[in-house]
Amino acid sequence: MSLRRLLLVAIALTFSFLSSFVLATPLHIIAAENFYADVAKQVGGEYVSVSSILSNPDDNPHLFEASPTIAKSIAQAKIAIYSGIGYDSWMSKLLAGHSHLTIIDVASLIGRQDGDNPHIWYDPHTMLTFALAIKQQLIRLDPAHQASYQHNWQQFVASMHPILTDIDSLRQRYAGTEVTATEPVFGYMFAELGFKVRNLGFQMAVMNDTEPSISQMKGLHNDLIEHKVAFLLYNLQVSDPMTEQLKTLAQTHKVAIVGATETMPKGIHYQQWLKQELDAVQKVLKK
Ligand SMILES: [Zn+2]
The missing domain is CATH 3.40.50.1980 (Nitrogenase molybdenum iron protein domain)
Structure with missing residues (x-):
């Protein structure tokens, strides 16, 4: 050739x-x-x-x-x-x-x-x-x-379907449970579960990177100190002094804390992610 x-x-x-x-x-x-x-x-x-x-x-x-x-x-x-x-x-x-x-x-x-x-x-x-x-x-x-x-x-x-079933059964047992959070990352899931979320103003201020007011701060602190909430939810992807301080305050007063991630952890699917977080919620409520 x-x-x-x-x-x-x-x-x-x-x-x-x-x-x-x-x-x-x-x-x-x-x-x-x-x-x-x-x-x-x-x-x-x-x-x-x-x-x-x-x-x-x-x-x-x-x-x-x-x-x-x-x-x-x-x-x-x-x-x-x-x-x-x-x-x-x-x-x-x-x-x-x-x-x-x-x-x-x-x-x-x-x-x-x-x-x-x-x-x-x-x-x-x-x-x-x-x-x-x-x-x-x-x-x-x-x-x-x-x-x-x-x-x-x-x-x-x-x-x-299993996720929706899990949510239904949690809702049937725990709807109306009062909870709080350092920020609103888990808000829609709380709504699905029928939970009453306290300190929303505080949470929105944190999300928008503005300083929560003194009364918003006091409101959240009192809820933890006086056990008005079943647990404190925090964002596992945020580590700032305020989040750490609130986690410590909760633990000092024997209020359970639950972490949720903002984005999906590596190596799992969306369904597994939600399942893990629902399991974490269920675990603290059972105690
Ligand atoms: Zn966020």
Whole structure:
């Protein structure tokens, strides 16, 4: 074979390799937070690749700044997901100009508005609504794999039933239980459980990085000292002097403390994450 012919063969081979590579490339999805990425992957299965921007449990999502590397991976994506209502407002800057993207804003999907508690993924119904939306978008963008997306989505919905059952049984036994928290990360789950959450003003001030008022501070301290609450919930991803001080105060007065993480811990799925946190709540209530 002449060198020229060899070259042509090589070029043809490279081209066919490249084109088959392009066709086999899974549909790329980028999610701001790892729990949406996880559910998108569960529904998309083998036909999607998923990356999330916030996956380090040590990052504080409220204070996150996106890097240029992330902007690059957005350019490769077909679908972008963010939580919305101000939680990850850096996403709108990143997504600006990427008109090729299908964007899912989860908060507007469930009808939440600015000023609402932004930790919407702690309501399992949020995730069920999101899973349906991602399934519909995948089928629209990649109809050839409709049966697979439909099947995976059904599996996801079925796998959420034990969580909803756990919530129901906790609610039946403990609805009305008064609890408090250092911040509102677990608010929607408390609402699902029918718990009465005290010191909401204090919690919102902390979340918004403003100083709680003296009366808000006193209110929370008194609730712990006078055992007005079944437990104090705190954010495991926040370690600041105030959180530490409140945990210590609770422990000194023999009030149980329960930690919850803001984003999903590594190596588990959304369903397992909620199950673990519900188990932690149940454990302190049983005592
Ligand atoms: Zn938060």
